Amino acid sequence: MNTDPNYEPRTLLEAFDAGPLVHTFLRDTFFGGREFPPTAVVEFDFRRGRRKMAPFVAPLVGGKLMERSGFETRFFRAPRIAPVRALRVPDLEPRMFGETIYEGSTAADRAAELLAEDSIFLDDAITRREEWMCRQVMVNGSINVTADTGYAMNINYLEYGVPPANTNNHETVAVKWDTQTGSDPLADLERARLNTIKFSGISPNVALFGNAAKAAFIANNQVKTYLDNRRYELGNIAPIIQDQAVVRFATVPGLECYSYAEYFEDDAGTLFAMMPDPIVVLASTNVQNKIVYGAFTQLEDVKAKRYVTYQTSRIPFVYGDEEDGNLFYRLTSCPLPMPADILGFRIVEALTGGAGPFMDEPMFAKEGDEENGEPAGEASLDEYTVDELKETAESEGVDLEGAHRKDDIIKAIKKHRRANK
Numbered sequence: 001m002n003t004d005p006n007y008e009p010r011t012l013l014e015a016f017d018a019g020p021l022v023h024t025f026l027r028d029t030f031f032g033g034r035e036f037p038p039t040a041v042v043e044f045d046f047r048r049g050r051r052k053m054a055p056f057v058a059p060l061v062g063g064k065l066m067e068r069s070g071f072e073t074r075f076f077r078a079p080r081i082a083p084v085r086a087l088r089v090p091d092l093e094p095r096m097f098g099e100t101i102y103e104g105s106t107a108a109d110r111a112a113e114l115l116a117e118d119s120i121f122l123d124d125a126i127t128r129r130e131e132w133m134c135r136q137v138m139v140n141g142s143i144n145v146t147a148d149t150g151y152a153m154n155i156n157y158l159e160y161g162v163p164p165a166n167t168n169n170h171e172t173v174a175v176k177w178d179t180q181t182g183s184d185p186l187a188d189l190e191r192a193r194l195n196t197i198k199f200s201g202i203s204p205n206v207a208l209f210g211n212a213a214k215a216a217f218i219a220n221n222q223v224k225t226y227l228d229n230r231r232y233e234l235g236n237i238a239p240i241i242q243d244q245a246v247v248r249f250a251t252v253p254g255l256e257c258y259s260y261a262e263y264f265e266d267d268a269g270t271l272f273a274m275m276p277d278p279i280v281v282l283a284s285t286n287v288q289n290k291i292v293y294g295a296f297t298q299l300e301d302v303k304a305k306r307y308v309t310y311q312t313s314r315i316p317f318v319y320g321d322e323e324d325g326n327l328f329y330r331l332t333s334c335p336l337p338m339p340a341d342i343l344g345f346r347i348v349e350a351l352t353g354g355a356g357p358f359m360d361e362p363m364f365a366k367e368g369d370e371e372n373g374e375p376a377g378e379a380s381l382d383e384y385t386v387d388e389l390k391e392t393a394e395s396e397g398v399d400l401e402g403a404h405r406k407d408d409i410i411k412a413i414k415k416h417r418r419a420n421k
Contacts, residue, residue, distance in 0.1 A: 033290025078294025078334035148406035177216035202344035212277035278351035294334035
């Protein structure tokens with residue numbers, strides 16, 4: 001039970017009212033709406049628009065009935081994110097980063113400062129995960145959710161209300177842009193823009209380029225000639241820094257062209273581009289896509305059996321182990337990106353090797369990796385459950401001492417395989 005009001009969840013919530021501490025371009029630009037339903041299961045009504053024209057009628061006929069369009073209701077369990085930071089007594093004994101030996105800070109002072117740092121750290125981590133989720137919707141049309149316990153959930157085109165016959169919103173160009181002879185990036189972008197309007201009714205106004213696609217676009221002779229035509233002012237190359245990661249490097253009729261140089265990091269420390277190198281994503285900033293945050297209920301007082309349900313984007317909780325002297329700070333969030341129409345995003349596979357789907361993270365690899373200790377042709381270790389990994393480790397004689405988390409077990413197996421090649 002928390003007796004200090006400074007550690008009460010409702011007090012800690014105030015720290016997040018000012019908004020996110022990490023700027024996220026995809027989330028803030030293309031998923032700006034927010035909803036906070038009262039349950040963990042999100043209900044979403046979907047109705048795909050049609051382009052029916054009003055009918056002609058014969059003279060002396062009052063009119064012709066046009067039927068109402070029905071709608072579908074789909075239910076999603078919002079994925080739960082809940083990182084935790086531990087505050088232990090040894091953390092309070094040495095001086096903190098930047099603290100001089102003359103300040104004389106007490107253990108309580110250091111605990112309060114570390115708790116503040118932890119709250120920022122965990123909020124930043126959740127925000128990056130939200131950005132990754134929005135990226136998955138835009139680039140792959142689906143979100144894979146996995147946990148160390150083997151739990152897995154996939155939200156894909158069908159759940160987002162797209163008929164099975166229309167699940168492909170990828171635009172394959174006739175001649176790849178890295179093949180200069182015969183390639184026509186401007187025509188490819190215009191065709192993709194018109195197809196987006198055709199299949200979704202949404203008119204994209206932004207083209208997001210991967211770094212390699214941007215380089216090939218600018219280097220293309222037809223593009224350089226077109227953008228250099230000052231007499232008609234059809235387009236221009238005039239880089240404008242929007243923020244630290246986003247640059248508007250060109251404008252063409254109907255589209256502003258941006259590059260997004262941001263990355264996400266997996267548990268192994270591997271960096272991946274938020275916008276894959278060989279593609280361009282067409283999207284609209286005028287569509288009200290949103291992020292829905294499912295409600296979360298947590299037990300805040302065991303003796304009083306006090307359960308509290310929160311409808312917000314961040315739910316803090318401090319709990320401890322008095323016997324061992326440990327204090328834990330947990331920050332919970334249940335975000336689910338909800339596009340108004342998944343077909344409103346269109347992928348242009350601009351370069352050679354640019355066919356999707358594009359990587360979620362290394363944990364979702366489907367093929368074996370010989371260099372990292374996985375035989376080629378076999379399923380990735382990341383697809384195994386924890387119990388399956390432990391059985392594999394036992395059968396191969398892998399020492400799992402100190403390896404309790406899924407990624408630690410995987411690292412131990414890979415290390416053992418590499419050592420025994």
